[in-house]
Amino acid sequence: MEIFWLLGIPLTGGVFLALWGCRRNAPEINALFSLLTLAVAAWLTVRIVAEGPMMVGNGWFFIDSFNVFLVTLTAFVAFTTALFSRPYMRIEEEHGRLNATRLRLYHSSYQIFIGAMLLALTTNNMGILWVAMEAATLATVLLVSLYRTPASLEAAWKYFILCGVGIALALFGTILLYFAAEKILGSGGTALLWTHLNGVKTELEPTVLSLAFVFLLVGYGTKVGLAPLHSWLPDAHAEGPTPVSAVLSGLLLNVALYAVMRSKVLVDGALGTEMAGNLMMGFGLLSVVLAAFLIKRQTDVKRMFAYSSIEHMGLITFAFGMGGAVANFAALLHMTMHSLTKSAIFFAVGHATQKAGSQLMSDIRGLIKTNPTIGWGMMLGTVAILGVPPFGVFASEFLIITTAMHEHPWATPFLLLALGVAFASIFGKVQPMVFGETELPRLPYQPALTPVFVHLALVLMLGLFIPPYLADWYRQAAALLGG
Amino acid sequence: MTLTYHLQIVNLLAALLLLISFAMLSQRRVVGLVALFAWQGAALALSTAIIAWSTGQHHLYYSAALTLALKVIAMPWYFYHLVKRLNVNRAVEPMINIPTTMLIGIVLVIFAFNLALPISEMSGTVTRSTLGIAIACVLLAFLMMITRTKAIPQVIGFLSMENGLFFAATSATYGMPLVVELGVALDVLVAVFVLGIFIFQIRETFDSLDLKNLEKLKDK
Incomplete structure (x- = not known):
């Protein structure tokens, strides 16, 4: 029952906000719908933790500890982003960058985007997973081009075409998966149900499945932002409105990686080899290293943090690729930390760029003097994402690197080098933005920074102490992913 | 006996699909491209219907009807009007000249057949021999997306790729489950709709649909 509420609320919200239009309180309604979604997600989580995995709606939906964890994370970040976007988008409207019709499109697409991601997470059908991923992309294409500037149009076009091609490859992968499954499960609707496939995974044809996994990894991997298919990601993050950058980075990338992981579990079962894990480790490591060196060359602050997202998604992919209980646990923890921290950073960066009227880092200076809360939000966020203890990112990165040292020592120098380079370049660039000299006036309004500090407080708490039930929950999810 | 007879028609239609893919690669005018896209959809719908009839897979009839309605009637009609309204039906040279593109296309076909083998x-389906053609269509559409610099040809390339994938699903497995196919069709429909809005936005901002305008965002 919860599941229908979970998917129904954002979809109703999307339709309602499209009809409600640009009345004064649309942003509050947007936040209210997100809050309701979060409440249902929390309710669902409590049930799953208490009762274990469950199937709903004749097996069409399947919820276990792995996806319920992502459902909660998605609903939570969606809610805080909606809170952040309320004043942020109003100011953008006052600055004349947006008008009422575009805000209506924004609110409506926002809810549909969240709904599509939740559908992708909860569906049991690998085909519907594909459909929902594509729907999530389509809902955000027009959001990336919301400002209608030449650069934002270019970014949105690139996003559409690259992810379109990527997702077409994933469709071919899904067809191959169905092709292998149909021989054992018979044709019809049930052959693509993940739980059915998981039951017979050892009997699936290995050649077909390995080919299918390559297509699925490259296809969904485009959306995760894995190098060398990442080129849409910095553009879309830099040119879209900041709340959109926050949800793209904090949520969509996770959902795409979730799709890869569901496929990996099946392929591992069918092949009985490390092929899938090795591929993921390769792509992950390449992304980490490439992104770390590209961060150094950025001049646009949102672009820089977009590259940092590629780096962290690469790290998570690498950890999932290693497999095993500890690495999976670390990857799940890092997924949470990255989502919370990165969206917090984007919130702070959003206000900083609004204040400076530019996204160029050389134009943003001395935040701490004029707007101390924004300055501290950005500094703490940066310190957290760079993996400085006691923030939670340190804990997950430490776990990933120690596991890598133990199981794949050859990869450790690359990882450490990349993390070091990223640290030096990001810290070096953020420091003058926060502490430098400035002549810019104070922001004339109260920025919405509660979400930033709530996120950072959570990251700090999880770095110091993971509540036992949460740790149990992560462990259950890590065990499900096997490897 | 009838099965082989039907099969020959399906094979013929598959060959036609491949031929249309090549024709699309060499077509310089946008209206011509739209017409070819409609023909490709028609060949796809017909072959799906024949496979449905000869194998008794009833859900394939729905897929065939959906293809007919969307890809033969609705989308070409929409594109045709878009081209007329935007007045972009000039002959344009693709990035790589056409004979070279054709040669690359032939290499792709050989690769596709090897991959499909x-x-x-x-595969246990009677239509398995056409899988190579389906993959070839996907790759040729991909090639078209790479070589074209205008917005509408790129979109048609994208949809033609979807045609190829659909054909691959039909020939390897008699089509995906109906729910999935409906979902895919819905996504494609929304994609075309979003792109329609998008093309107007590009046009408004740049006064042209040349995607060369969209090559500013690069890492320095």
């Missing part, structure tokens, strides 16, 4: 050997 191990899979089609495992």
Whole structure:
């Protein structure tokens, strides 16, 4: 029952906000719908933790500890982003960058985007997973081009075409998966149900499945932002409105990686080899290293943090690729930390760029003097994402690197080098933005920074102490992913 | 006996699909491209219907009807009007000249047949031999997306790729489950709709649909 509420609320919200239009309180309604979604997600989580995995709606939906964890994370970040976007988008409207019709499109697409991601997470059908991923992309294409500037149009076009091609490859992968499954499960609707496939995974044809996994990894991997298919990601993050950058980075990338992981579990079962894990480790490591060196060359602050997202998604992919209980646990923890921290950073960066009227880092200076809360939000966020203890990112990165040292020592120098380079370049660039000299006036309004500090407080708490039930929950999810 | 007869028609239509893919690669005018896209959809719908009839897979009839309605009637009509309204039907040179593109296309076809060989050997469907053609269509559409610099040809390339994938699903497995196919069709429909809005936005901002305008965002 919860599941229908979970998917129904954002979809109703999307339709309602499209009809409600640009009345004064649309942003509050947007936040209210997100809050309701979060409440249902929390309710669902409590049930799953208490009762274990469950199937709903004749097996069409399947919820276990792995996806319920992502459902909660998605609903939570969606809610805080909606809170952040309320004043942020109003100011953008006052600055004349947006008008009422575009805000209506924004609110409506926002809810549909969240709904599509939740559908992708909860569906049991690998085909519907594909459909929902594509729907999530389509809902955000027009959001990336919301400002209608030449650069934002270019970014949105690139996003559409690259992810379109990527997702077409994933469709071919899904067809191959169905092709292998149909021989054992018979044709019809049930052959693509993940739980059915998981039951017979050892009997699936290995050649077909390995080919299918390559297509699925490259296809969904485009959306995760894995190098060398990442080129849409910095553009879309830099040119879209900041709340959109926050949800793209904090949520969509996770959902795409979730799709890869569901496929990996099946392929591992069918092949009985490390092929899938090795591929993921390769792509992950390449992304980490490439992104770390590209961060150094950025001049646009949102672009820089977009590259940092590629780096962290690469790290998570690498950890999932290693497999095993500890690495999976670390990857799940890092997924949470990255989502919370990165969206917090984007919130702070959003206000900083609004204040400076530019996204160029050389134009943003001395935040701490004029707007101390924004300055501290950005500094703490940066310190957290760079993996400085006691923030939670340190804990997950430490776990990933120690596991890598133990199981794949050859990869450790690359990882450490990349993390070091990223640290030096990001810290070096953020420091003058926060502490430098400035002549810019104070922001004339109260920025919405509660979400930033709530996120950072959570990251700090999880770095110091993971509540036992949460740790149990992560462990259950890590065990499900096997490897 | 009738099965082989039907099969020959399906094979003929598959060959036609491949031929249309090549024709699309060499077509310089946008209206011509739209017409070819409609023909490709028609060949796809017809072959799906024949496969449905000869194998008794009823859900394929729905897929065939959906293809007919969307890809033969609705989308070409929409594109045709878009081209007329935007007045973009000039002959344009693709990035790589056409004979070279054709040669690359032939290489892709050979690659596709090699890729399809191990899979089609495992397949139990009567139409498995056409899987190579389906993959070739996907790759040729991909090539078209790479070589074209205008917005509408790129979109048609994208949809033609979807045609190829759909054909691959039909020939390897008699089509995906109906729910999935409906979902895919819905996504494609929304995609075309979003792109329609998008093309107007590009046009408004740049006064042209040349995607060369969209090459500013690069890492320095």
